[in-house]
Amino acid sequence: MYTFIIWKEKGEGEIELPDSARNEFWGFRRADGRVGVRNHVLILPTITCATQAAHQITQLVQGTVTFIHQHGCAQVGTDYEQTFRTYVGLGSNPNVYGVVVLGLGCETHQARNVAVEIAKTGKPVEVVSIQDHGGTLTAIAEGAKAAVRMVQDASVLKREPCGVEELIVGTECGGSDACSGLSANPAVGFVSDLLADRGGTAILAETTELIGAEHLLAARAVNEQIAKRVYEVIEAMENRSIAMGVDIRTGNPSPGNIEGGLSSLEEKSLGAAAKAGSRPLQEVIRYADQPSKKGLVWMDTPGHDIEQLTGMVAGGAQVVLFTSGRGTPTGSPIAPVIKIATNSAMFEKMNDNMDLNAGTIIEGKESIESVGGRIYQEVLRVADGKLTKAEILKQHDFGIWRIGPTF
Template sequence: MEFLGYRRPDGKVGIRNHTLIIPTSVCSSTVAFHISQQVPGTVALANQHGCCQIGADYEQTLRTLINLGKNPNVGAVLVVGLGCEGVPIHQVVAEIGATGKPVEVVVIQEVGGTLRATAEGVRKIVELTRQVDHLQPEKINISELSLAIECGGSDFTSGLASNPAAGIAADLLEAAGGNVMLSETTEFIGAEHILARRAKSPEVAEKLFKIVRDCEERAKFSNFDLRDGQPTPGNIAGGISSIEEKSLGCIYKAGHALIQGVLKYGEIPGEKGLYIMDSPGQDVDSVSGMLASGATVVIFTTGRGTPTGSPIAPVIKITANERTFKMMEDNMDIDASSIITGQETIEQVGQRIFNEIIHVANGRKSKAEILGHQEFGIYKIAPTF
């Protein structure tokens, strides 16, 4: 089976051809946005970090920004820096440029402020766009797809129907040789031992247990019990009774394949197969991390409904709640409520989800794309100093 993709100089394959603007700090985010406004079709990240971060938190932001630029859905990159931020501007440029894709940089303090930086950025982004706009997609085997799996606004239908169906789609892609990523560490709590049974080695299982332990320890250090915030009020209203029930529903999205490894937030996997990524339960931050890890398409299950998308990858929304599909049909791509009513099996809907992934990889826009949803956030793991 094949799809139409863009083969990048480093051999990776994307399903979109974005020209991306990366602000290296919150202080350059407005200039990045102004540049994007003047050149239709470009995308600017809404980076709220990049300065006064330390240790693992700093490293995570740096890794995420660089790897977002490396994402195969990105054809060219303009990096916009302020000039005095913590993130090393020219390191970001160099590491993205090492992939072979065209990269340019504008530093606000060096060119003389907002107006001059915007003008210089527009000039450069136009040239970058010209360099990649002519690229034509080619037929690619589906083993080159990289799938992120997310859930948000869950209710009782999520664990019963849409999540297991998403797991079937994930299994189909993994069996075809593709990459699959599952995130949201907070939603493994109480079910991590079940996931760990599928680890390919004791070392992978221990990494899985460690990210869950570390997550709980961070909450305890803040004098906070995760069970006070999970399930969320919306989850509870939707019929989910406990964090363990939510976790048991969440892990269905990973299907049945062996877990090849556990990734840091925004870390790119070295091999194909199913991976777990350490991330928060916050949907936007979680998806952004998987994009930095190389995901090119996202399936997103929701019971109560959520409109969020992403800046550089199509997000396919799936709900098994018939009322949610009718109320939010503008946002929902797949109605999986036929599982609840008994009209279709989990396997049949999983096949439908897989087919939709292929259609979207071939250029069909998801509803989040059509509506311009580009929500973005980087997971912070320490205070800003």
């Protein structure tokens, strides 16, 4: 059975919500004024050498999350700066109540430096160093003690009503198929428009998957400077590919995309760009930067699912909408990821991983607006605390976009 919701256009392109829709959710107000939809204590390892110890702490202490990674040392220049910015952004995400920053002691990305920046948000932060504390076992014990204190304090916080204007919602697509640009992506674009009209923020990412559609986004830029920036980030991404001896515009999508019915990069890009809806492009920001504008924002990220997801969460996204035609279990340790199937066959086949089905658009059972309305309401339910499939399965994926050599 399908519930149909009527959505219609008002003056100047604004979308009118039905009486049954709501524009509020229950969130955790943080000291810096931002609102979280989760209340995690993050064990943040600043170096790959500390990731196993961080994992051990999360095994001991309920209410904590962490991630495994290979970064944190032998990085220089803009690559160092981007990784540092990502660490700080993840710890600063409003879904995080407090942070235990866990370092080794001799790495490039010093735990104390990361902690100082995160502490500027007003949330509790403690630093543990494996070398300074005399080894792995002692560091795990100290980190666990700090985490227990934070989890207990976090557990007494109460949610309060918050408006949609407090939300930053990341959008991405992975494992695309021929239905992506016809069903789930335009439905997510409808959600992007709803958020923009109500003072919220939607992040568009995946620069590599917007090549060939850049002119459409530049035409919607709020000014010439933003339009110019659109072409600059596309050119920079292409030049990275050319420097490796590859012209990305002549390449086809991945084997899964091809099997799903996509024939070219431009075809994939036109479908991916549909997630941007129709509202003006307010700004183009760096990887892992927090948006400074409301409405539609483009974050310059690679097409790699996990790397772009990490960048958007580091930029402050509290919820992420992830469309897929082939199916994916991808999730985040910090932000709930709502998985949206582009076709009903895959939704049924991978129901363990997919949260919503947009394949009803292809079947003629629902309109883009109706499915978009369902997604929008699901965002609010998840913001209230409803768990996504990826959260339930503890799909804590993590990866940072590396832009330089390792020394």
